[in-house]
Amino acid sequence: MPTESPPAADPAPQPPTTTPPGLLALFVAFAQVSLAGFGGVLVFARRAIVDRHRWMTADEFNETYALCHFLPGPNIVNLSVVFGSRFRGIPGSLAAFTGLLGPPVLIVTILAALYARYGEIDALRRILAGVSCAAVGLLISAVFRMAAPLVKRRDLVGLVVLAAVFVAIGLARLPLQAVLLVAIPLSIAITFAMRRRALA
Amino acid sequence: MNSEANPVWTLAWTFGLMSLFAVGGANSAIPEMHRVAVDVQHWMTDKQFADAFAISQMSPGPNVLIVTLIGYSVAGVAGALVATLAMCVPTAVLAYYVSRLLTRSSHSRWPAIIQAALVPLSIGLMGASGLILALTSDRTWVAGLVTAAAAVLAFATRINPLWMLLAGGCLGFAGVIG
Numbered sequence: 001m002p003t004e005s006p007p008a009a010d011p012a013p014q015p016p017t018t019t020p021p022g023l024l025a026l027f028v029a030f031a032q033v034s035l036a037g038f039g040g041v042l043v044f045a046r047r048a049i050v051d052r053h054r055w056m057t058a059d060e061f062n063e064t065y066a067l068c069h070f071l072p073g074p075n076i077v078n079l080s081v082v083f084g085s086r087f088r089g090i091p092g093s094l095a096a097f098t099g100l101l102g103p104p105v106l107i108v109t110i111l112a113a114l115y116a117r118y119g120e121i122d123a124l125r126r127i128l129a130g131v132s133c134a135a136v137g138l139l140i141s142a143v144f145r146m147a148a149p150l151v152k153r154r155d156l157v158g159l160v161v162l163a164a165v166f167v168a169i170g171l172a173r174l175p176l177q178a179v180l181l182v183a184i185p186l187s188i189a190i191t192f193a194m195r196r197r198a199l200a
Numbered sequence: 201m202n203s204e205a206n207p208v209w210t211l212a213w214t215f216g217l218m219s220l221f222a223v224g225g226a227n228s229a230i231p232e233m234h235r236v237a238v239d240v241q242h243w244m245t246d247k248q249f250a251d252a253f254a255i256s257q258m259s260p261g262p263n264v265l266i267v268t269l270i271g272y273s274v275a276g277v278a279g280a281l282v283a284t285l286a287m288c289v290p291t292a293v294l295a296y297y298v299s300r301l302l303t304r305s306s307h308s309r310w311p312a313i314i315q316a317a318l319v320p321l322s323i324g325l326m327g328a329s330g331l332i333l334a335l336t337s338d339r340t341w342v343a344g345l346v347t348a349a350a351a352v353l354a355f356a357t358r359i360n361p362l363w364m365l366l367a368g369g370c371l372g373f374a375g376v377i378g
Contacts, residue, residue: 101288103260105284108256108265123373129251129343130370132250141353166325169328175235176229184321
């Protein structure tokens with residue numbers, strides 16, 4: 001759900017902060033980012049951290065995000081922990097982590113309880129069916145958007161790996177762990193070999 | 201698998217392990233969530249899984265919150281909390297240690313190679329998520345059409361995705377989707 005006020009609307013731009021954020025500031029910033037972040041928290045996190053609070057430069061943010069993206073798990077959760085620890089160690093991680101997850105988990109748990117109670121109501125069933133159709137479309141568009149650079153660069157190896165994983169998980173419905181334990185080392189080996197060949 | 205075990209523990213180890221394999225983010229693990237929750241453990245029906253996805257997309261916060269909904273349907277509030285923490289804490293701890301390691305020796309080119317190798321994998325996983333969710337939610341041709349229209353609009357325009365979810369909800373309420 002969108003918030004009532006746009007997240008980036010800070011009328012008076014502040015000078016770059018030199019003092020690192022405190023625990024409460026970390027908690028509040030990530031809670032705000034999370035509650036504003038509908039469909040994708042990343043954009044709001046970048047705005048808050050780089051533009052509004054100036055806790056990081058755009059490059060520092062990109063580096064931190066790249067690290068969190070190549071690690072498994074929810075990227076933005078990883079980002080909150082890495083970010084919090086940069087400024088305030090483990091307590092900072094905990095503050096950012098609970099800020100990011102606490103409020104939305106509370107909201108979603110309430111929605112889950114409502115769904116458990118009223119989910120069988122016909123109008124609600126129909127609405128949710130319609131929302132999920134559209135939500136699936138959004139996810140598919142994200143897939144095409146991410147795959148577009150591979151197609152553009154004619155990255156044949158990448159596209160074959162992509163297709164193989166899609167078939168193994170989507171069509172054959174194999175367990176994720178089994179597929180990735182084969183696919184990850186294979187893909188890393190191929191990428192490594194291709195880079196060496198490109199250098200030679 | 202072991203139906204005698206306390207379901208909260210099953211949630212904890214299922215999602216704790218799954219998080220370490222969620223390459224590219226929570227949406228990459230949706231096929232595995234569906235396989236475990238619907239096919240293996242029979243925690244939810246296809247329809248309930250599709251609804252959980254819809255609710256998580258309509259809610260604020262990171263995409264990972266679909267596991268909160270799955271957890272709730274298994275074991276109430278305790279299940280919701282355990283599933284969420286199991287999906288988030290292991291990789292958060294990993295991220296904490298890896299980030300400390302990398303700030304010390306940032307000359308290595310391995311992070312870049314690993315990242316390049318993982319990108320096509322994560323897109324393949326997301327594609328599989330799209331397929332499985334489309335199969336669970338699109339039961340009529342109109343539903344498939346709504347999904348296709350949302351995909352094209354989101355790909356080709358910069359319309360706020362919220363409007364598309366809203367339009368989907370309206371069409372659903374009107375009984376068009378069936």
